[in-house]
Amino acid sequence: MSERGGLTRITGFVIALFGIGILWEGRHLTRGNLSHPGPGFFPVLLAILLIILSLFLMIPKGKKAKEGEAFPPWSTFYRQFIPIYVALLAFIGLLEFFGFIILTLLFMFFLFMKVSHFKWYTAMLAAFISTGITYFIFGVILKSLFPKGPLGF
Amino acid sequence: MELFHNIYMGFSTALLPSNLLYCFFGVLVGTFVGVLPGLGSPTVLALLLPVTFYIPREAALIMTVGIYYGSQYGGSTTSILVNIPGEATSIVTCLDGHQMARNGRAGPALGISAFGSFIGGTISVIGLMLMGPVVANIALRFGPPELFALAFLATVLIVLLAKESKLKSFISALLGCFAGTIGLDYVSGVPRFNLGTVSLMKGMELVPVAIGLFGMAEVLINLEQKWIEKNMVKMRIKGLLPTQKDWKESILPMGRGTVIGFLLGLLPGAGAIMASFSSYIIEKRLSRHPERFGTGAIAGVAGPETANNAATGGAMVPLLSLGIPTNAVTSLLLGAMMIHGIHPGPFLIKDHPDIFWGVITSMYLGNIFLLILNLPLIGIWVKVLKVPQRVLLPLIVLFCLIGAYSTGNDPYDVLIMVVFGGIGYLLRKTGFEVLPFIFAMIISPMMENGFRQALLSSRGSFTIFFTHSISAVFIGLGLILILSSLFREWRFKGKGHKD
Numbered sequence: 001m002s003e004r005g006g007l008t009r010i011t012g013f014v015i016a017l018f019g020i021g022i023l024w025e026g027r028h029l030t031r032g033n034l035s036h037p038g039p040g041f042f043p044v045l046l047a048i049l050l051i052i053l054s055l056f057l058m059i060p061k062g063k064k065a066k067e068g069e070a071f072p073p074w075s076t077f078y079r080q081f082i083p084i085y086v087a088l089l090a091f092i093g094l095l096e097f098f099g100f101i102i103l104t105l106l107f108m109f110f111l112f113m114k115v116s117h118f119k120w121y122t123a124m125l126a127a128f129i130s131t132g133i134t135y136f137i138f139g140v141i142l143k144s145l146f147p148k149g150p151l152g153f
Numbered sequence: 154m155e156l157f158h159n160i161y162m163g164f165s166t167a168l169l170p171s172n173l174l175y176c177f178f179g180v181l182v183g184t185f186v187g188v189l190p191g192l193g194s195p196t197v198l199a200l201l202l203p204v205t206f207y208i209p210r211e212a213a214l215i216m217t218v219g220i221y222y223g224s225q226y227g228g229s230t231t232s233i234l235v236n237i238p239g240e241a242t243s244i245v246t247c248l249d250g251h252q253m254a255r256n257g258r259a260g261p262a263l264g265i266s267a268f269g270s271f272i273g274g275t276i277s278v279i280g281l282m283l284m285g286p287v288v289a290n291i292a293l294r295f296g297p298p299e300l301f302a303l304a305f306l307a308t309v310l311i312v313l314l315a316k317e318s319k320l321k322s323f324i325s326a327l328l329g330c331f332a333g334t335i336g337l338d339y340v341s342g343v344p345r346f347n348l349g350t351v352s353l354m355k356g357m358e359l360v361p362v363a364i365g366l367f368g369m370a371e372v373l374i375n376l377e378q379k380w381i382e383k384n385m386v387k388m389r390i391k392g393l394l395p396t397q398k399d400w401k402e403s404i405l406p407m408g409r410g411t412v413i414g415f416l417l418g419l420l421p422g423a424g425a426i427m428a429s430f431s432s433y434i435i436e437k438r439l440s441r442h443p444e445r446f447g448t449g450a451i452a453g454v455a456g457p458e459t460a461n462n463a464a465t466g467g468a469m470v471p472l473l474s475l476g477i478p479t480n481a482v483t484s485l486l487l488g489a490m491m492i493h494g495i496h497p498g499p500f501l502i503k504d505h506p507d508i509f510w511g512v513i514t515s516m517y518l519g520n521i522f523l524l525i526l527n528l529p530l531i532g533i534w535v536k537v538l539k540v541p542q543r544v545l546l547p548l549i550v551l552f553c554l555i556g557a558y559s560t561g562n563d564p565y566d567v568l569i570m571v572v573f574g575g576i577g578y579l580l581r582k583t584g585f586e587v588l589p590f591i592f593a594m595i596i597s598p599m600m601e602n603g604f605r606q607a608l609l610s611s612r613g614s615f616t617i618f619f620t621h622s623i624s625a626v627f628i629g630l631g632l633i634l635i636l637s638s639l640f641r642e643w644r645f646k647g648k649g650h651k652d
Contacts, residue, residue, distance in 0.1 A: 011583045015324060022331060025346055035613030039338035039345055042601040046331050053324050071582055072377035080376045084550075088571050091554065092564045104551070111547035115376065126544075130551060138555055142207045145562045 012057025019050035083114060099149025100139070104131045156282070159510045166511030167518055172212050179216035180519045183223020184526065187240050188231055188534045189545075194224035194240065195481040196371050199363035200552045202489055203559035210493035211508055215515040217489050221482045222274055222465040222516065225425060226523045229266040229458050230534050233259060242425040242461040245433045249446060249453030256449045264393040265451055266458040267527040269407050273459035274520040277415045277466025281473075282513055285502070288474035291623075292499035297610065298618050301603030302627035304596045307477045309631040310421040311589050313638050321585045329590035332357050333597025340605060352565040359488040359595065361557040361570040366587050367481070368553040369574025372546050374581065393528050395451070403455035406436045410459030417460075418467020421479040421592075425464035432460035466516070473497050473509060477596070481588045484595055491595075 022043055029040030091107050108130050112123035138144040166172060186197045198220055205213035228240030233250035246266065253262035295303065308326055315322035335346045336356025347353035395403065413435065414428040436456040437446045446453050471477040476498030478484040490497050495505060502509045557570035580587055611617035619625045 007583060011585075015328075018328075022346070025348075029343065029345060030341075033613065034608055034615075037605045037608050039341050039343045042604065043331060043334050043345065046327050046334070050324065050327050050331075053320060053327070056320055057324075076377045081373060084376075085571070085575070088550075088554075089568075092567050092571065095558075095564050095567075104554075107554075108547060108551060111550055115546050116541075116543045126547075130548060134551060134555055138559065142204065142559075144555070144559050146558075 009058050012054040015057065016051050016054035019047045019054060022047035022050070080114070084111070087111075096147050097149070099151070100146035101131060101135060102149050102151070104134070159286075159506065160282070160514060162507060163510030163512075163514030166211055166507050167215065167515040171209070172215050172511070172515065173518065175208065175212040175216040176219050176515045176519050177522050179219020180223035180226075180522050181526065183220040183225075184227035184523065184530070184534070185537065186220065187224035187227020187229075187243075188537055189227075194221060195363075195485060196367040196549075197224075198482055198485045198489075199360070199367045200549070200556050202360045202363065202485065202492065203556045205489055205492065206559065210495060211511050213493055214486075214490060214495070214508060214512050215519075217486055218469070218512055218516065219519045221486065222462065222519060223523060224482075225274075225462045225465055226267065226270045226527055227534070228461075229270070229454070230263060230527075230531065231538060233262045233266065233454070234535065235538060240461075242429050242464075243458070244426075245429045245457045246454055248433070249448070249450050252447065252449035253451065253454065258449065260393045261395045261399050261451065262454050263531055264528065265395045265399055265403050265455050267393075267524055268395065269403065269410065269455045269459035270462040270527075271520050271524040272407050273411045273414055273461070273463035274465065274523070275517060276411045277418070277463040278513060278516045278520070280415045281466045281469050281516075284470050285474045285509070285513070288470060289499040289502045292475050293503075295499065295623065296621070297603040297606035298621045298624040299603075299627070300599055301607055302618060302621075302624035302631075303475060303477060304600035304603060306627040306631040307421045307471075307479075308589070308593060308596065308600070309634050311479075311592050313634055314420070314427070315586050315589065317584050317586055319638065321583075322589045325580065325585045325587070326589035326593040329593030330597040330600065332362070332590070332594045334601065339598060339602055352563065357594065358560050358566055358569065359485075359492070360560040361566040362573050362594065363485055363488065363591060364553050364556045365570040365573025365575075366577035366580075366591060368549060368556070369570060370577030370581060370587070372549050372553070373574065373578040375542060375546055393531070399451050402451050406432070406452040406456035407459040409435060409439075410456040411463045414460035414463025415467040418464030418479070419470055421471070421477065425461040425468075425480070428460040428464040429457035432456040469513075469516075473501060473512070474499065476501075476599070478592060481591060484588070484591050487595055 026040050026043050026047070029043070030038035031040040031044055032038030087107060087110055091103060094103055105127050108127035109123050112118045112126045113120065116123070116126070118126060135146070139146050167176065182197065182201070183194065186194050198217060201217070201220065205217060208216070224240055225242055228243030229246045229250060232243040232246035233254050236247050236251040250262045250266065253259065312319060312322045312326055331346075333356075336354055337344055344354050410428075410432040413432050414425070417428040417431060418425065433446075433453055433456060436452045437443050440446065440450070440452060442450070468479045468483050471479055472483045472487060474497075476487065476496060478487045487497060495501065495508060553570060553574070554567060557567045558564065560566045577587055580590065607617050608615075617624075618628050
C-alpha cells in the first residue's frame with residue numbers, strides 16, 4: 001500500500017464516519033415519506049450517498065490516481081501551523097476580554113515575527129501600522145462594532 | 154426598443170459618480186489581485202464580502218463584479234513578466250507571453266493581452282445583454298421540478314468538469330450540500346444539525362466559510378512553500394502598443410477566443426481556465442506555423458487572454474438569469490447578492506431591472522477603465538510583484554479575521570472561519586476541490602426545496618421530474634453526462650486514466 005493510497009483510504013474512512021455522524025445527529029429529525037418528505041429526508045439521503053461513495057475511496061485501486069498535493073514535513077506543522085492556529089484560537093477566546101486593538105496588536109506582532117521573520121522592532125512597527133490602518137478603515141470609516149477591552153478601546 | 158431603454162436605464166445607474174468610483178475601485182483591486190501570484194480572486198472576493206455590507210447594494214455588486222473581470226486582466230502581467238500565472242486562467246499565457254518577454258517583446262505581449270482582454274470582455278457583455286433576458290424569460294416558467302433539475306444539472310457539470318478526481322468532487326459537493334442544510338429548515342422551521350447552539354440556528358454563514366476555505370487555506374498553503382525567487386524579466390518595458398503585424402496575427406485569434414470564451418463561460422465548471430486552454434490549442438492547430446508556439450507566438454497570447462475575459466461575460470448569464478454560479482468567483486458573487494437581499498434568477502430582471510442592467514453596463518465601463526489603467530500601470534504592477542509574500546501573509550490573516558468578525562460582530566463567525574481554513578487546507582491536500590463544496594453549499598437550499606416541493610405536489614411520484622419537459626431535459630442531460638463519464642472511465646480502465 002503506497003503512502004498516498006493509504007491517505008485516500010483514511011480520507012474515505014473519515015468521510016464514512018462523518019456520514020454516520022450525520023445519520024446519528026439527524027436521528028430525531030422527521031424523515032417523512034416520499035409524498036411528504038420531512039426535514040430529515042434530504043440530509044439522510046446525502047449521508048447515505050456519502051457513506052456509499054466513501055466506500056469507493058476505501059477500495060484499493062490498481063492504478064494510481066491523482067491525490068492532491070503532498071503534505072509538508074511534520075516540522076512545518078509544529079513550527080508554523082500549530083503556533084498560528086493556537087494564536088488564532090487564543091485571539092477568538094480573548095477578543096471580548098482584551099478588546100480588538102490590544103489583541104490585534106499582539107497578534108500581528110506575533111505573525112510578523114513568526115511568518116515574516118521580522119526583527120522585533122520592525123515587527124512591532126508593522127503591527128502598529130497594520131492594526132492602526134485596519135482599525136481606521138473598519139472601525140472608524142465603516143463603523144464596525146469591535147469589542148472594547150478593559151481600557152475602553 | 155426595449156433593449157435600448159434597458160441600456161439607458163443601466164447606464165443611468167452605472168454612471169452615477171459613486172457607482173463609477175466603486176467600479177473603478179473594483180477593477181483596480183481585481184487587477185492587483187490578478188497580478189499577485191498566490192492570491193486568487195476568490196480569496197480576495199471572500200475577504201471583501203464584509204466590506205460590501207457598508208455600501209449601497211448596486212455599488213457593492215458593481216464593485217465585486219469588477220474584481221472578477223479585473224483579475225482576468227491582471228493575471229497575464231505576471232505570466233508574461235515572471236512566468237508565474239497570477240490567476241489560473243493565465244497559465245497558458247506563460248507559454249508564449251514569457252517567451253515574448255525573454256525575446257525583448259514584453260511590451261507588445263502586455264499590450265496585446267490588454268487589448269485582447271478588452272475586446273473579449275466587451276463583446277461578451279454584448280452577448281450577456283442579448284442572452285440574459287431571453288434565458289431569464291424561459292426561467293420564469295420554472296417550478297420546483299425545474300429548479301431541482303437545474304440545480305442537479307449544474308452540480309453534475311461542476312463535478313464532472315473537475316480538474317482532479319470526479320469521485321472526490323462528488324463527495325465534496327455532497328459535503329457542501331450538507332453544510333447548506335445546517336440551520337432552520339425552510340419548510341418546517343425545525344433546526345437541523347445546529348449541535349444545540351443558537352449561533353448555528355441561522356445556518357452556516359457564507360462569508361466566514363468562504364473566507365476560511367479560500368483565504369485562510371491559501372495562507373496555510375503559502376506558509377509551507379519556499380519563497381519563490383521570482384524570475385522577473387529585467388528590462389525596461391517599452392512599446393506597449395502592438396504593431397500592425399502583431400494586430401494582423403492577433404485579430405482572428407481574438408475573434409475565435411471571444412466565441413470560445415463566451416460559450417465555455419456559460420457552462421458550470423468549465424469557465425475561463427478551459428476557455429484559455431481551448432483557445433491556445435485551437436490557435437496552435439489552425440496556425441500555419443505551429444512550431445512557433447511556445448517560442449513567443451503572439452497568437453498564443455492574444456487568443457487565450459481574449460478567451461478568459463470573454464468567459465467572464467458568459468459566466469454572468471447563468472448567474473444573473475438563473476441564479477446558478479458557474480465557478481468559485483460567481484458562487485461568491487451569488488453570495489454577495491444574497492447578503493444584500495437580491496436573489497439572482499429570472500425575477501432579478503423583473504424586480505430589480507436597475508441592478509441587472511446597471512451591473513451589465515458597468516462591465517462596459519469597467520473594461521474601458523481596465524484598458525486605460527493597465528498600460529500605464531504596468532510599472533506599478535512590476536513593483537507590486539517585488540513585495541515578498543511573507544509580508545503579505547500576516548496581512549491576509551488580519552483581513553480574514555476582520556472579514557469573518559464583521560459578518561455578525563460575533564467571535565463565533567471567526568471560529569467558523571478558522572475551522573473552515575483547516576478544512577479547506579485538508580480538502581486541497583487530499584485532492585478534494587473546494588469549488589464543488591462552496592457551489593453545493595449555496596445551491597443546496599434551492600435543490601432541497603425544489604426536490605421536496607416537487608414530491609409534495611406529485612404525492613411522492615418521481616415521474617414529476619420527467620413529465621415536465623424542461624426538467625426532463627435537464628435531468629436527462631445530467632444522467633447522460635454521468636453515464637458517459639462512467640462509460641469512459643470503464644473504457645479507459647487499466648490505461649492509467651485519471652478517475
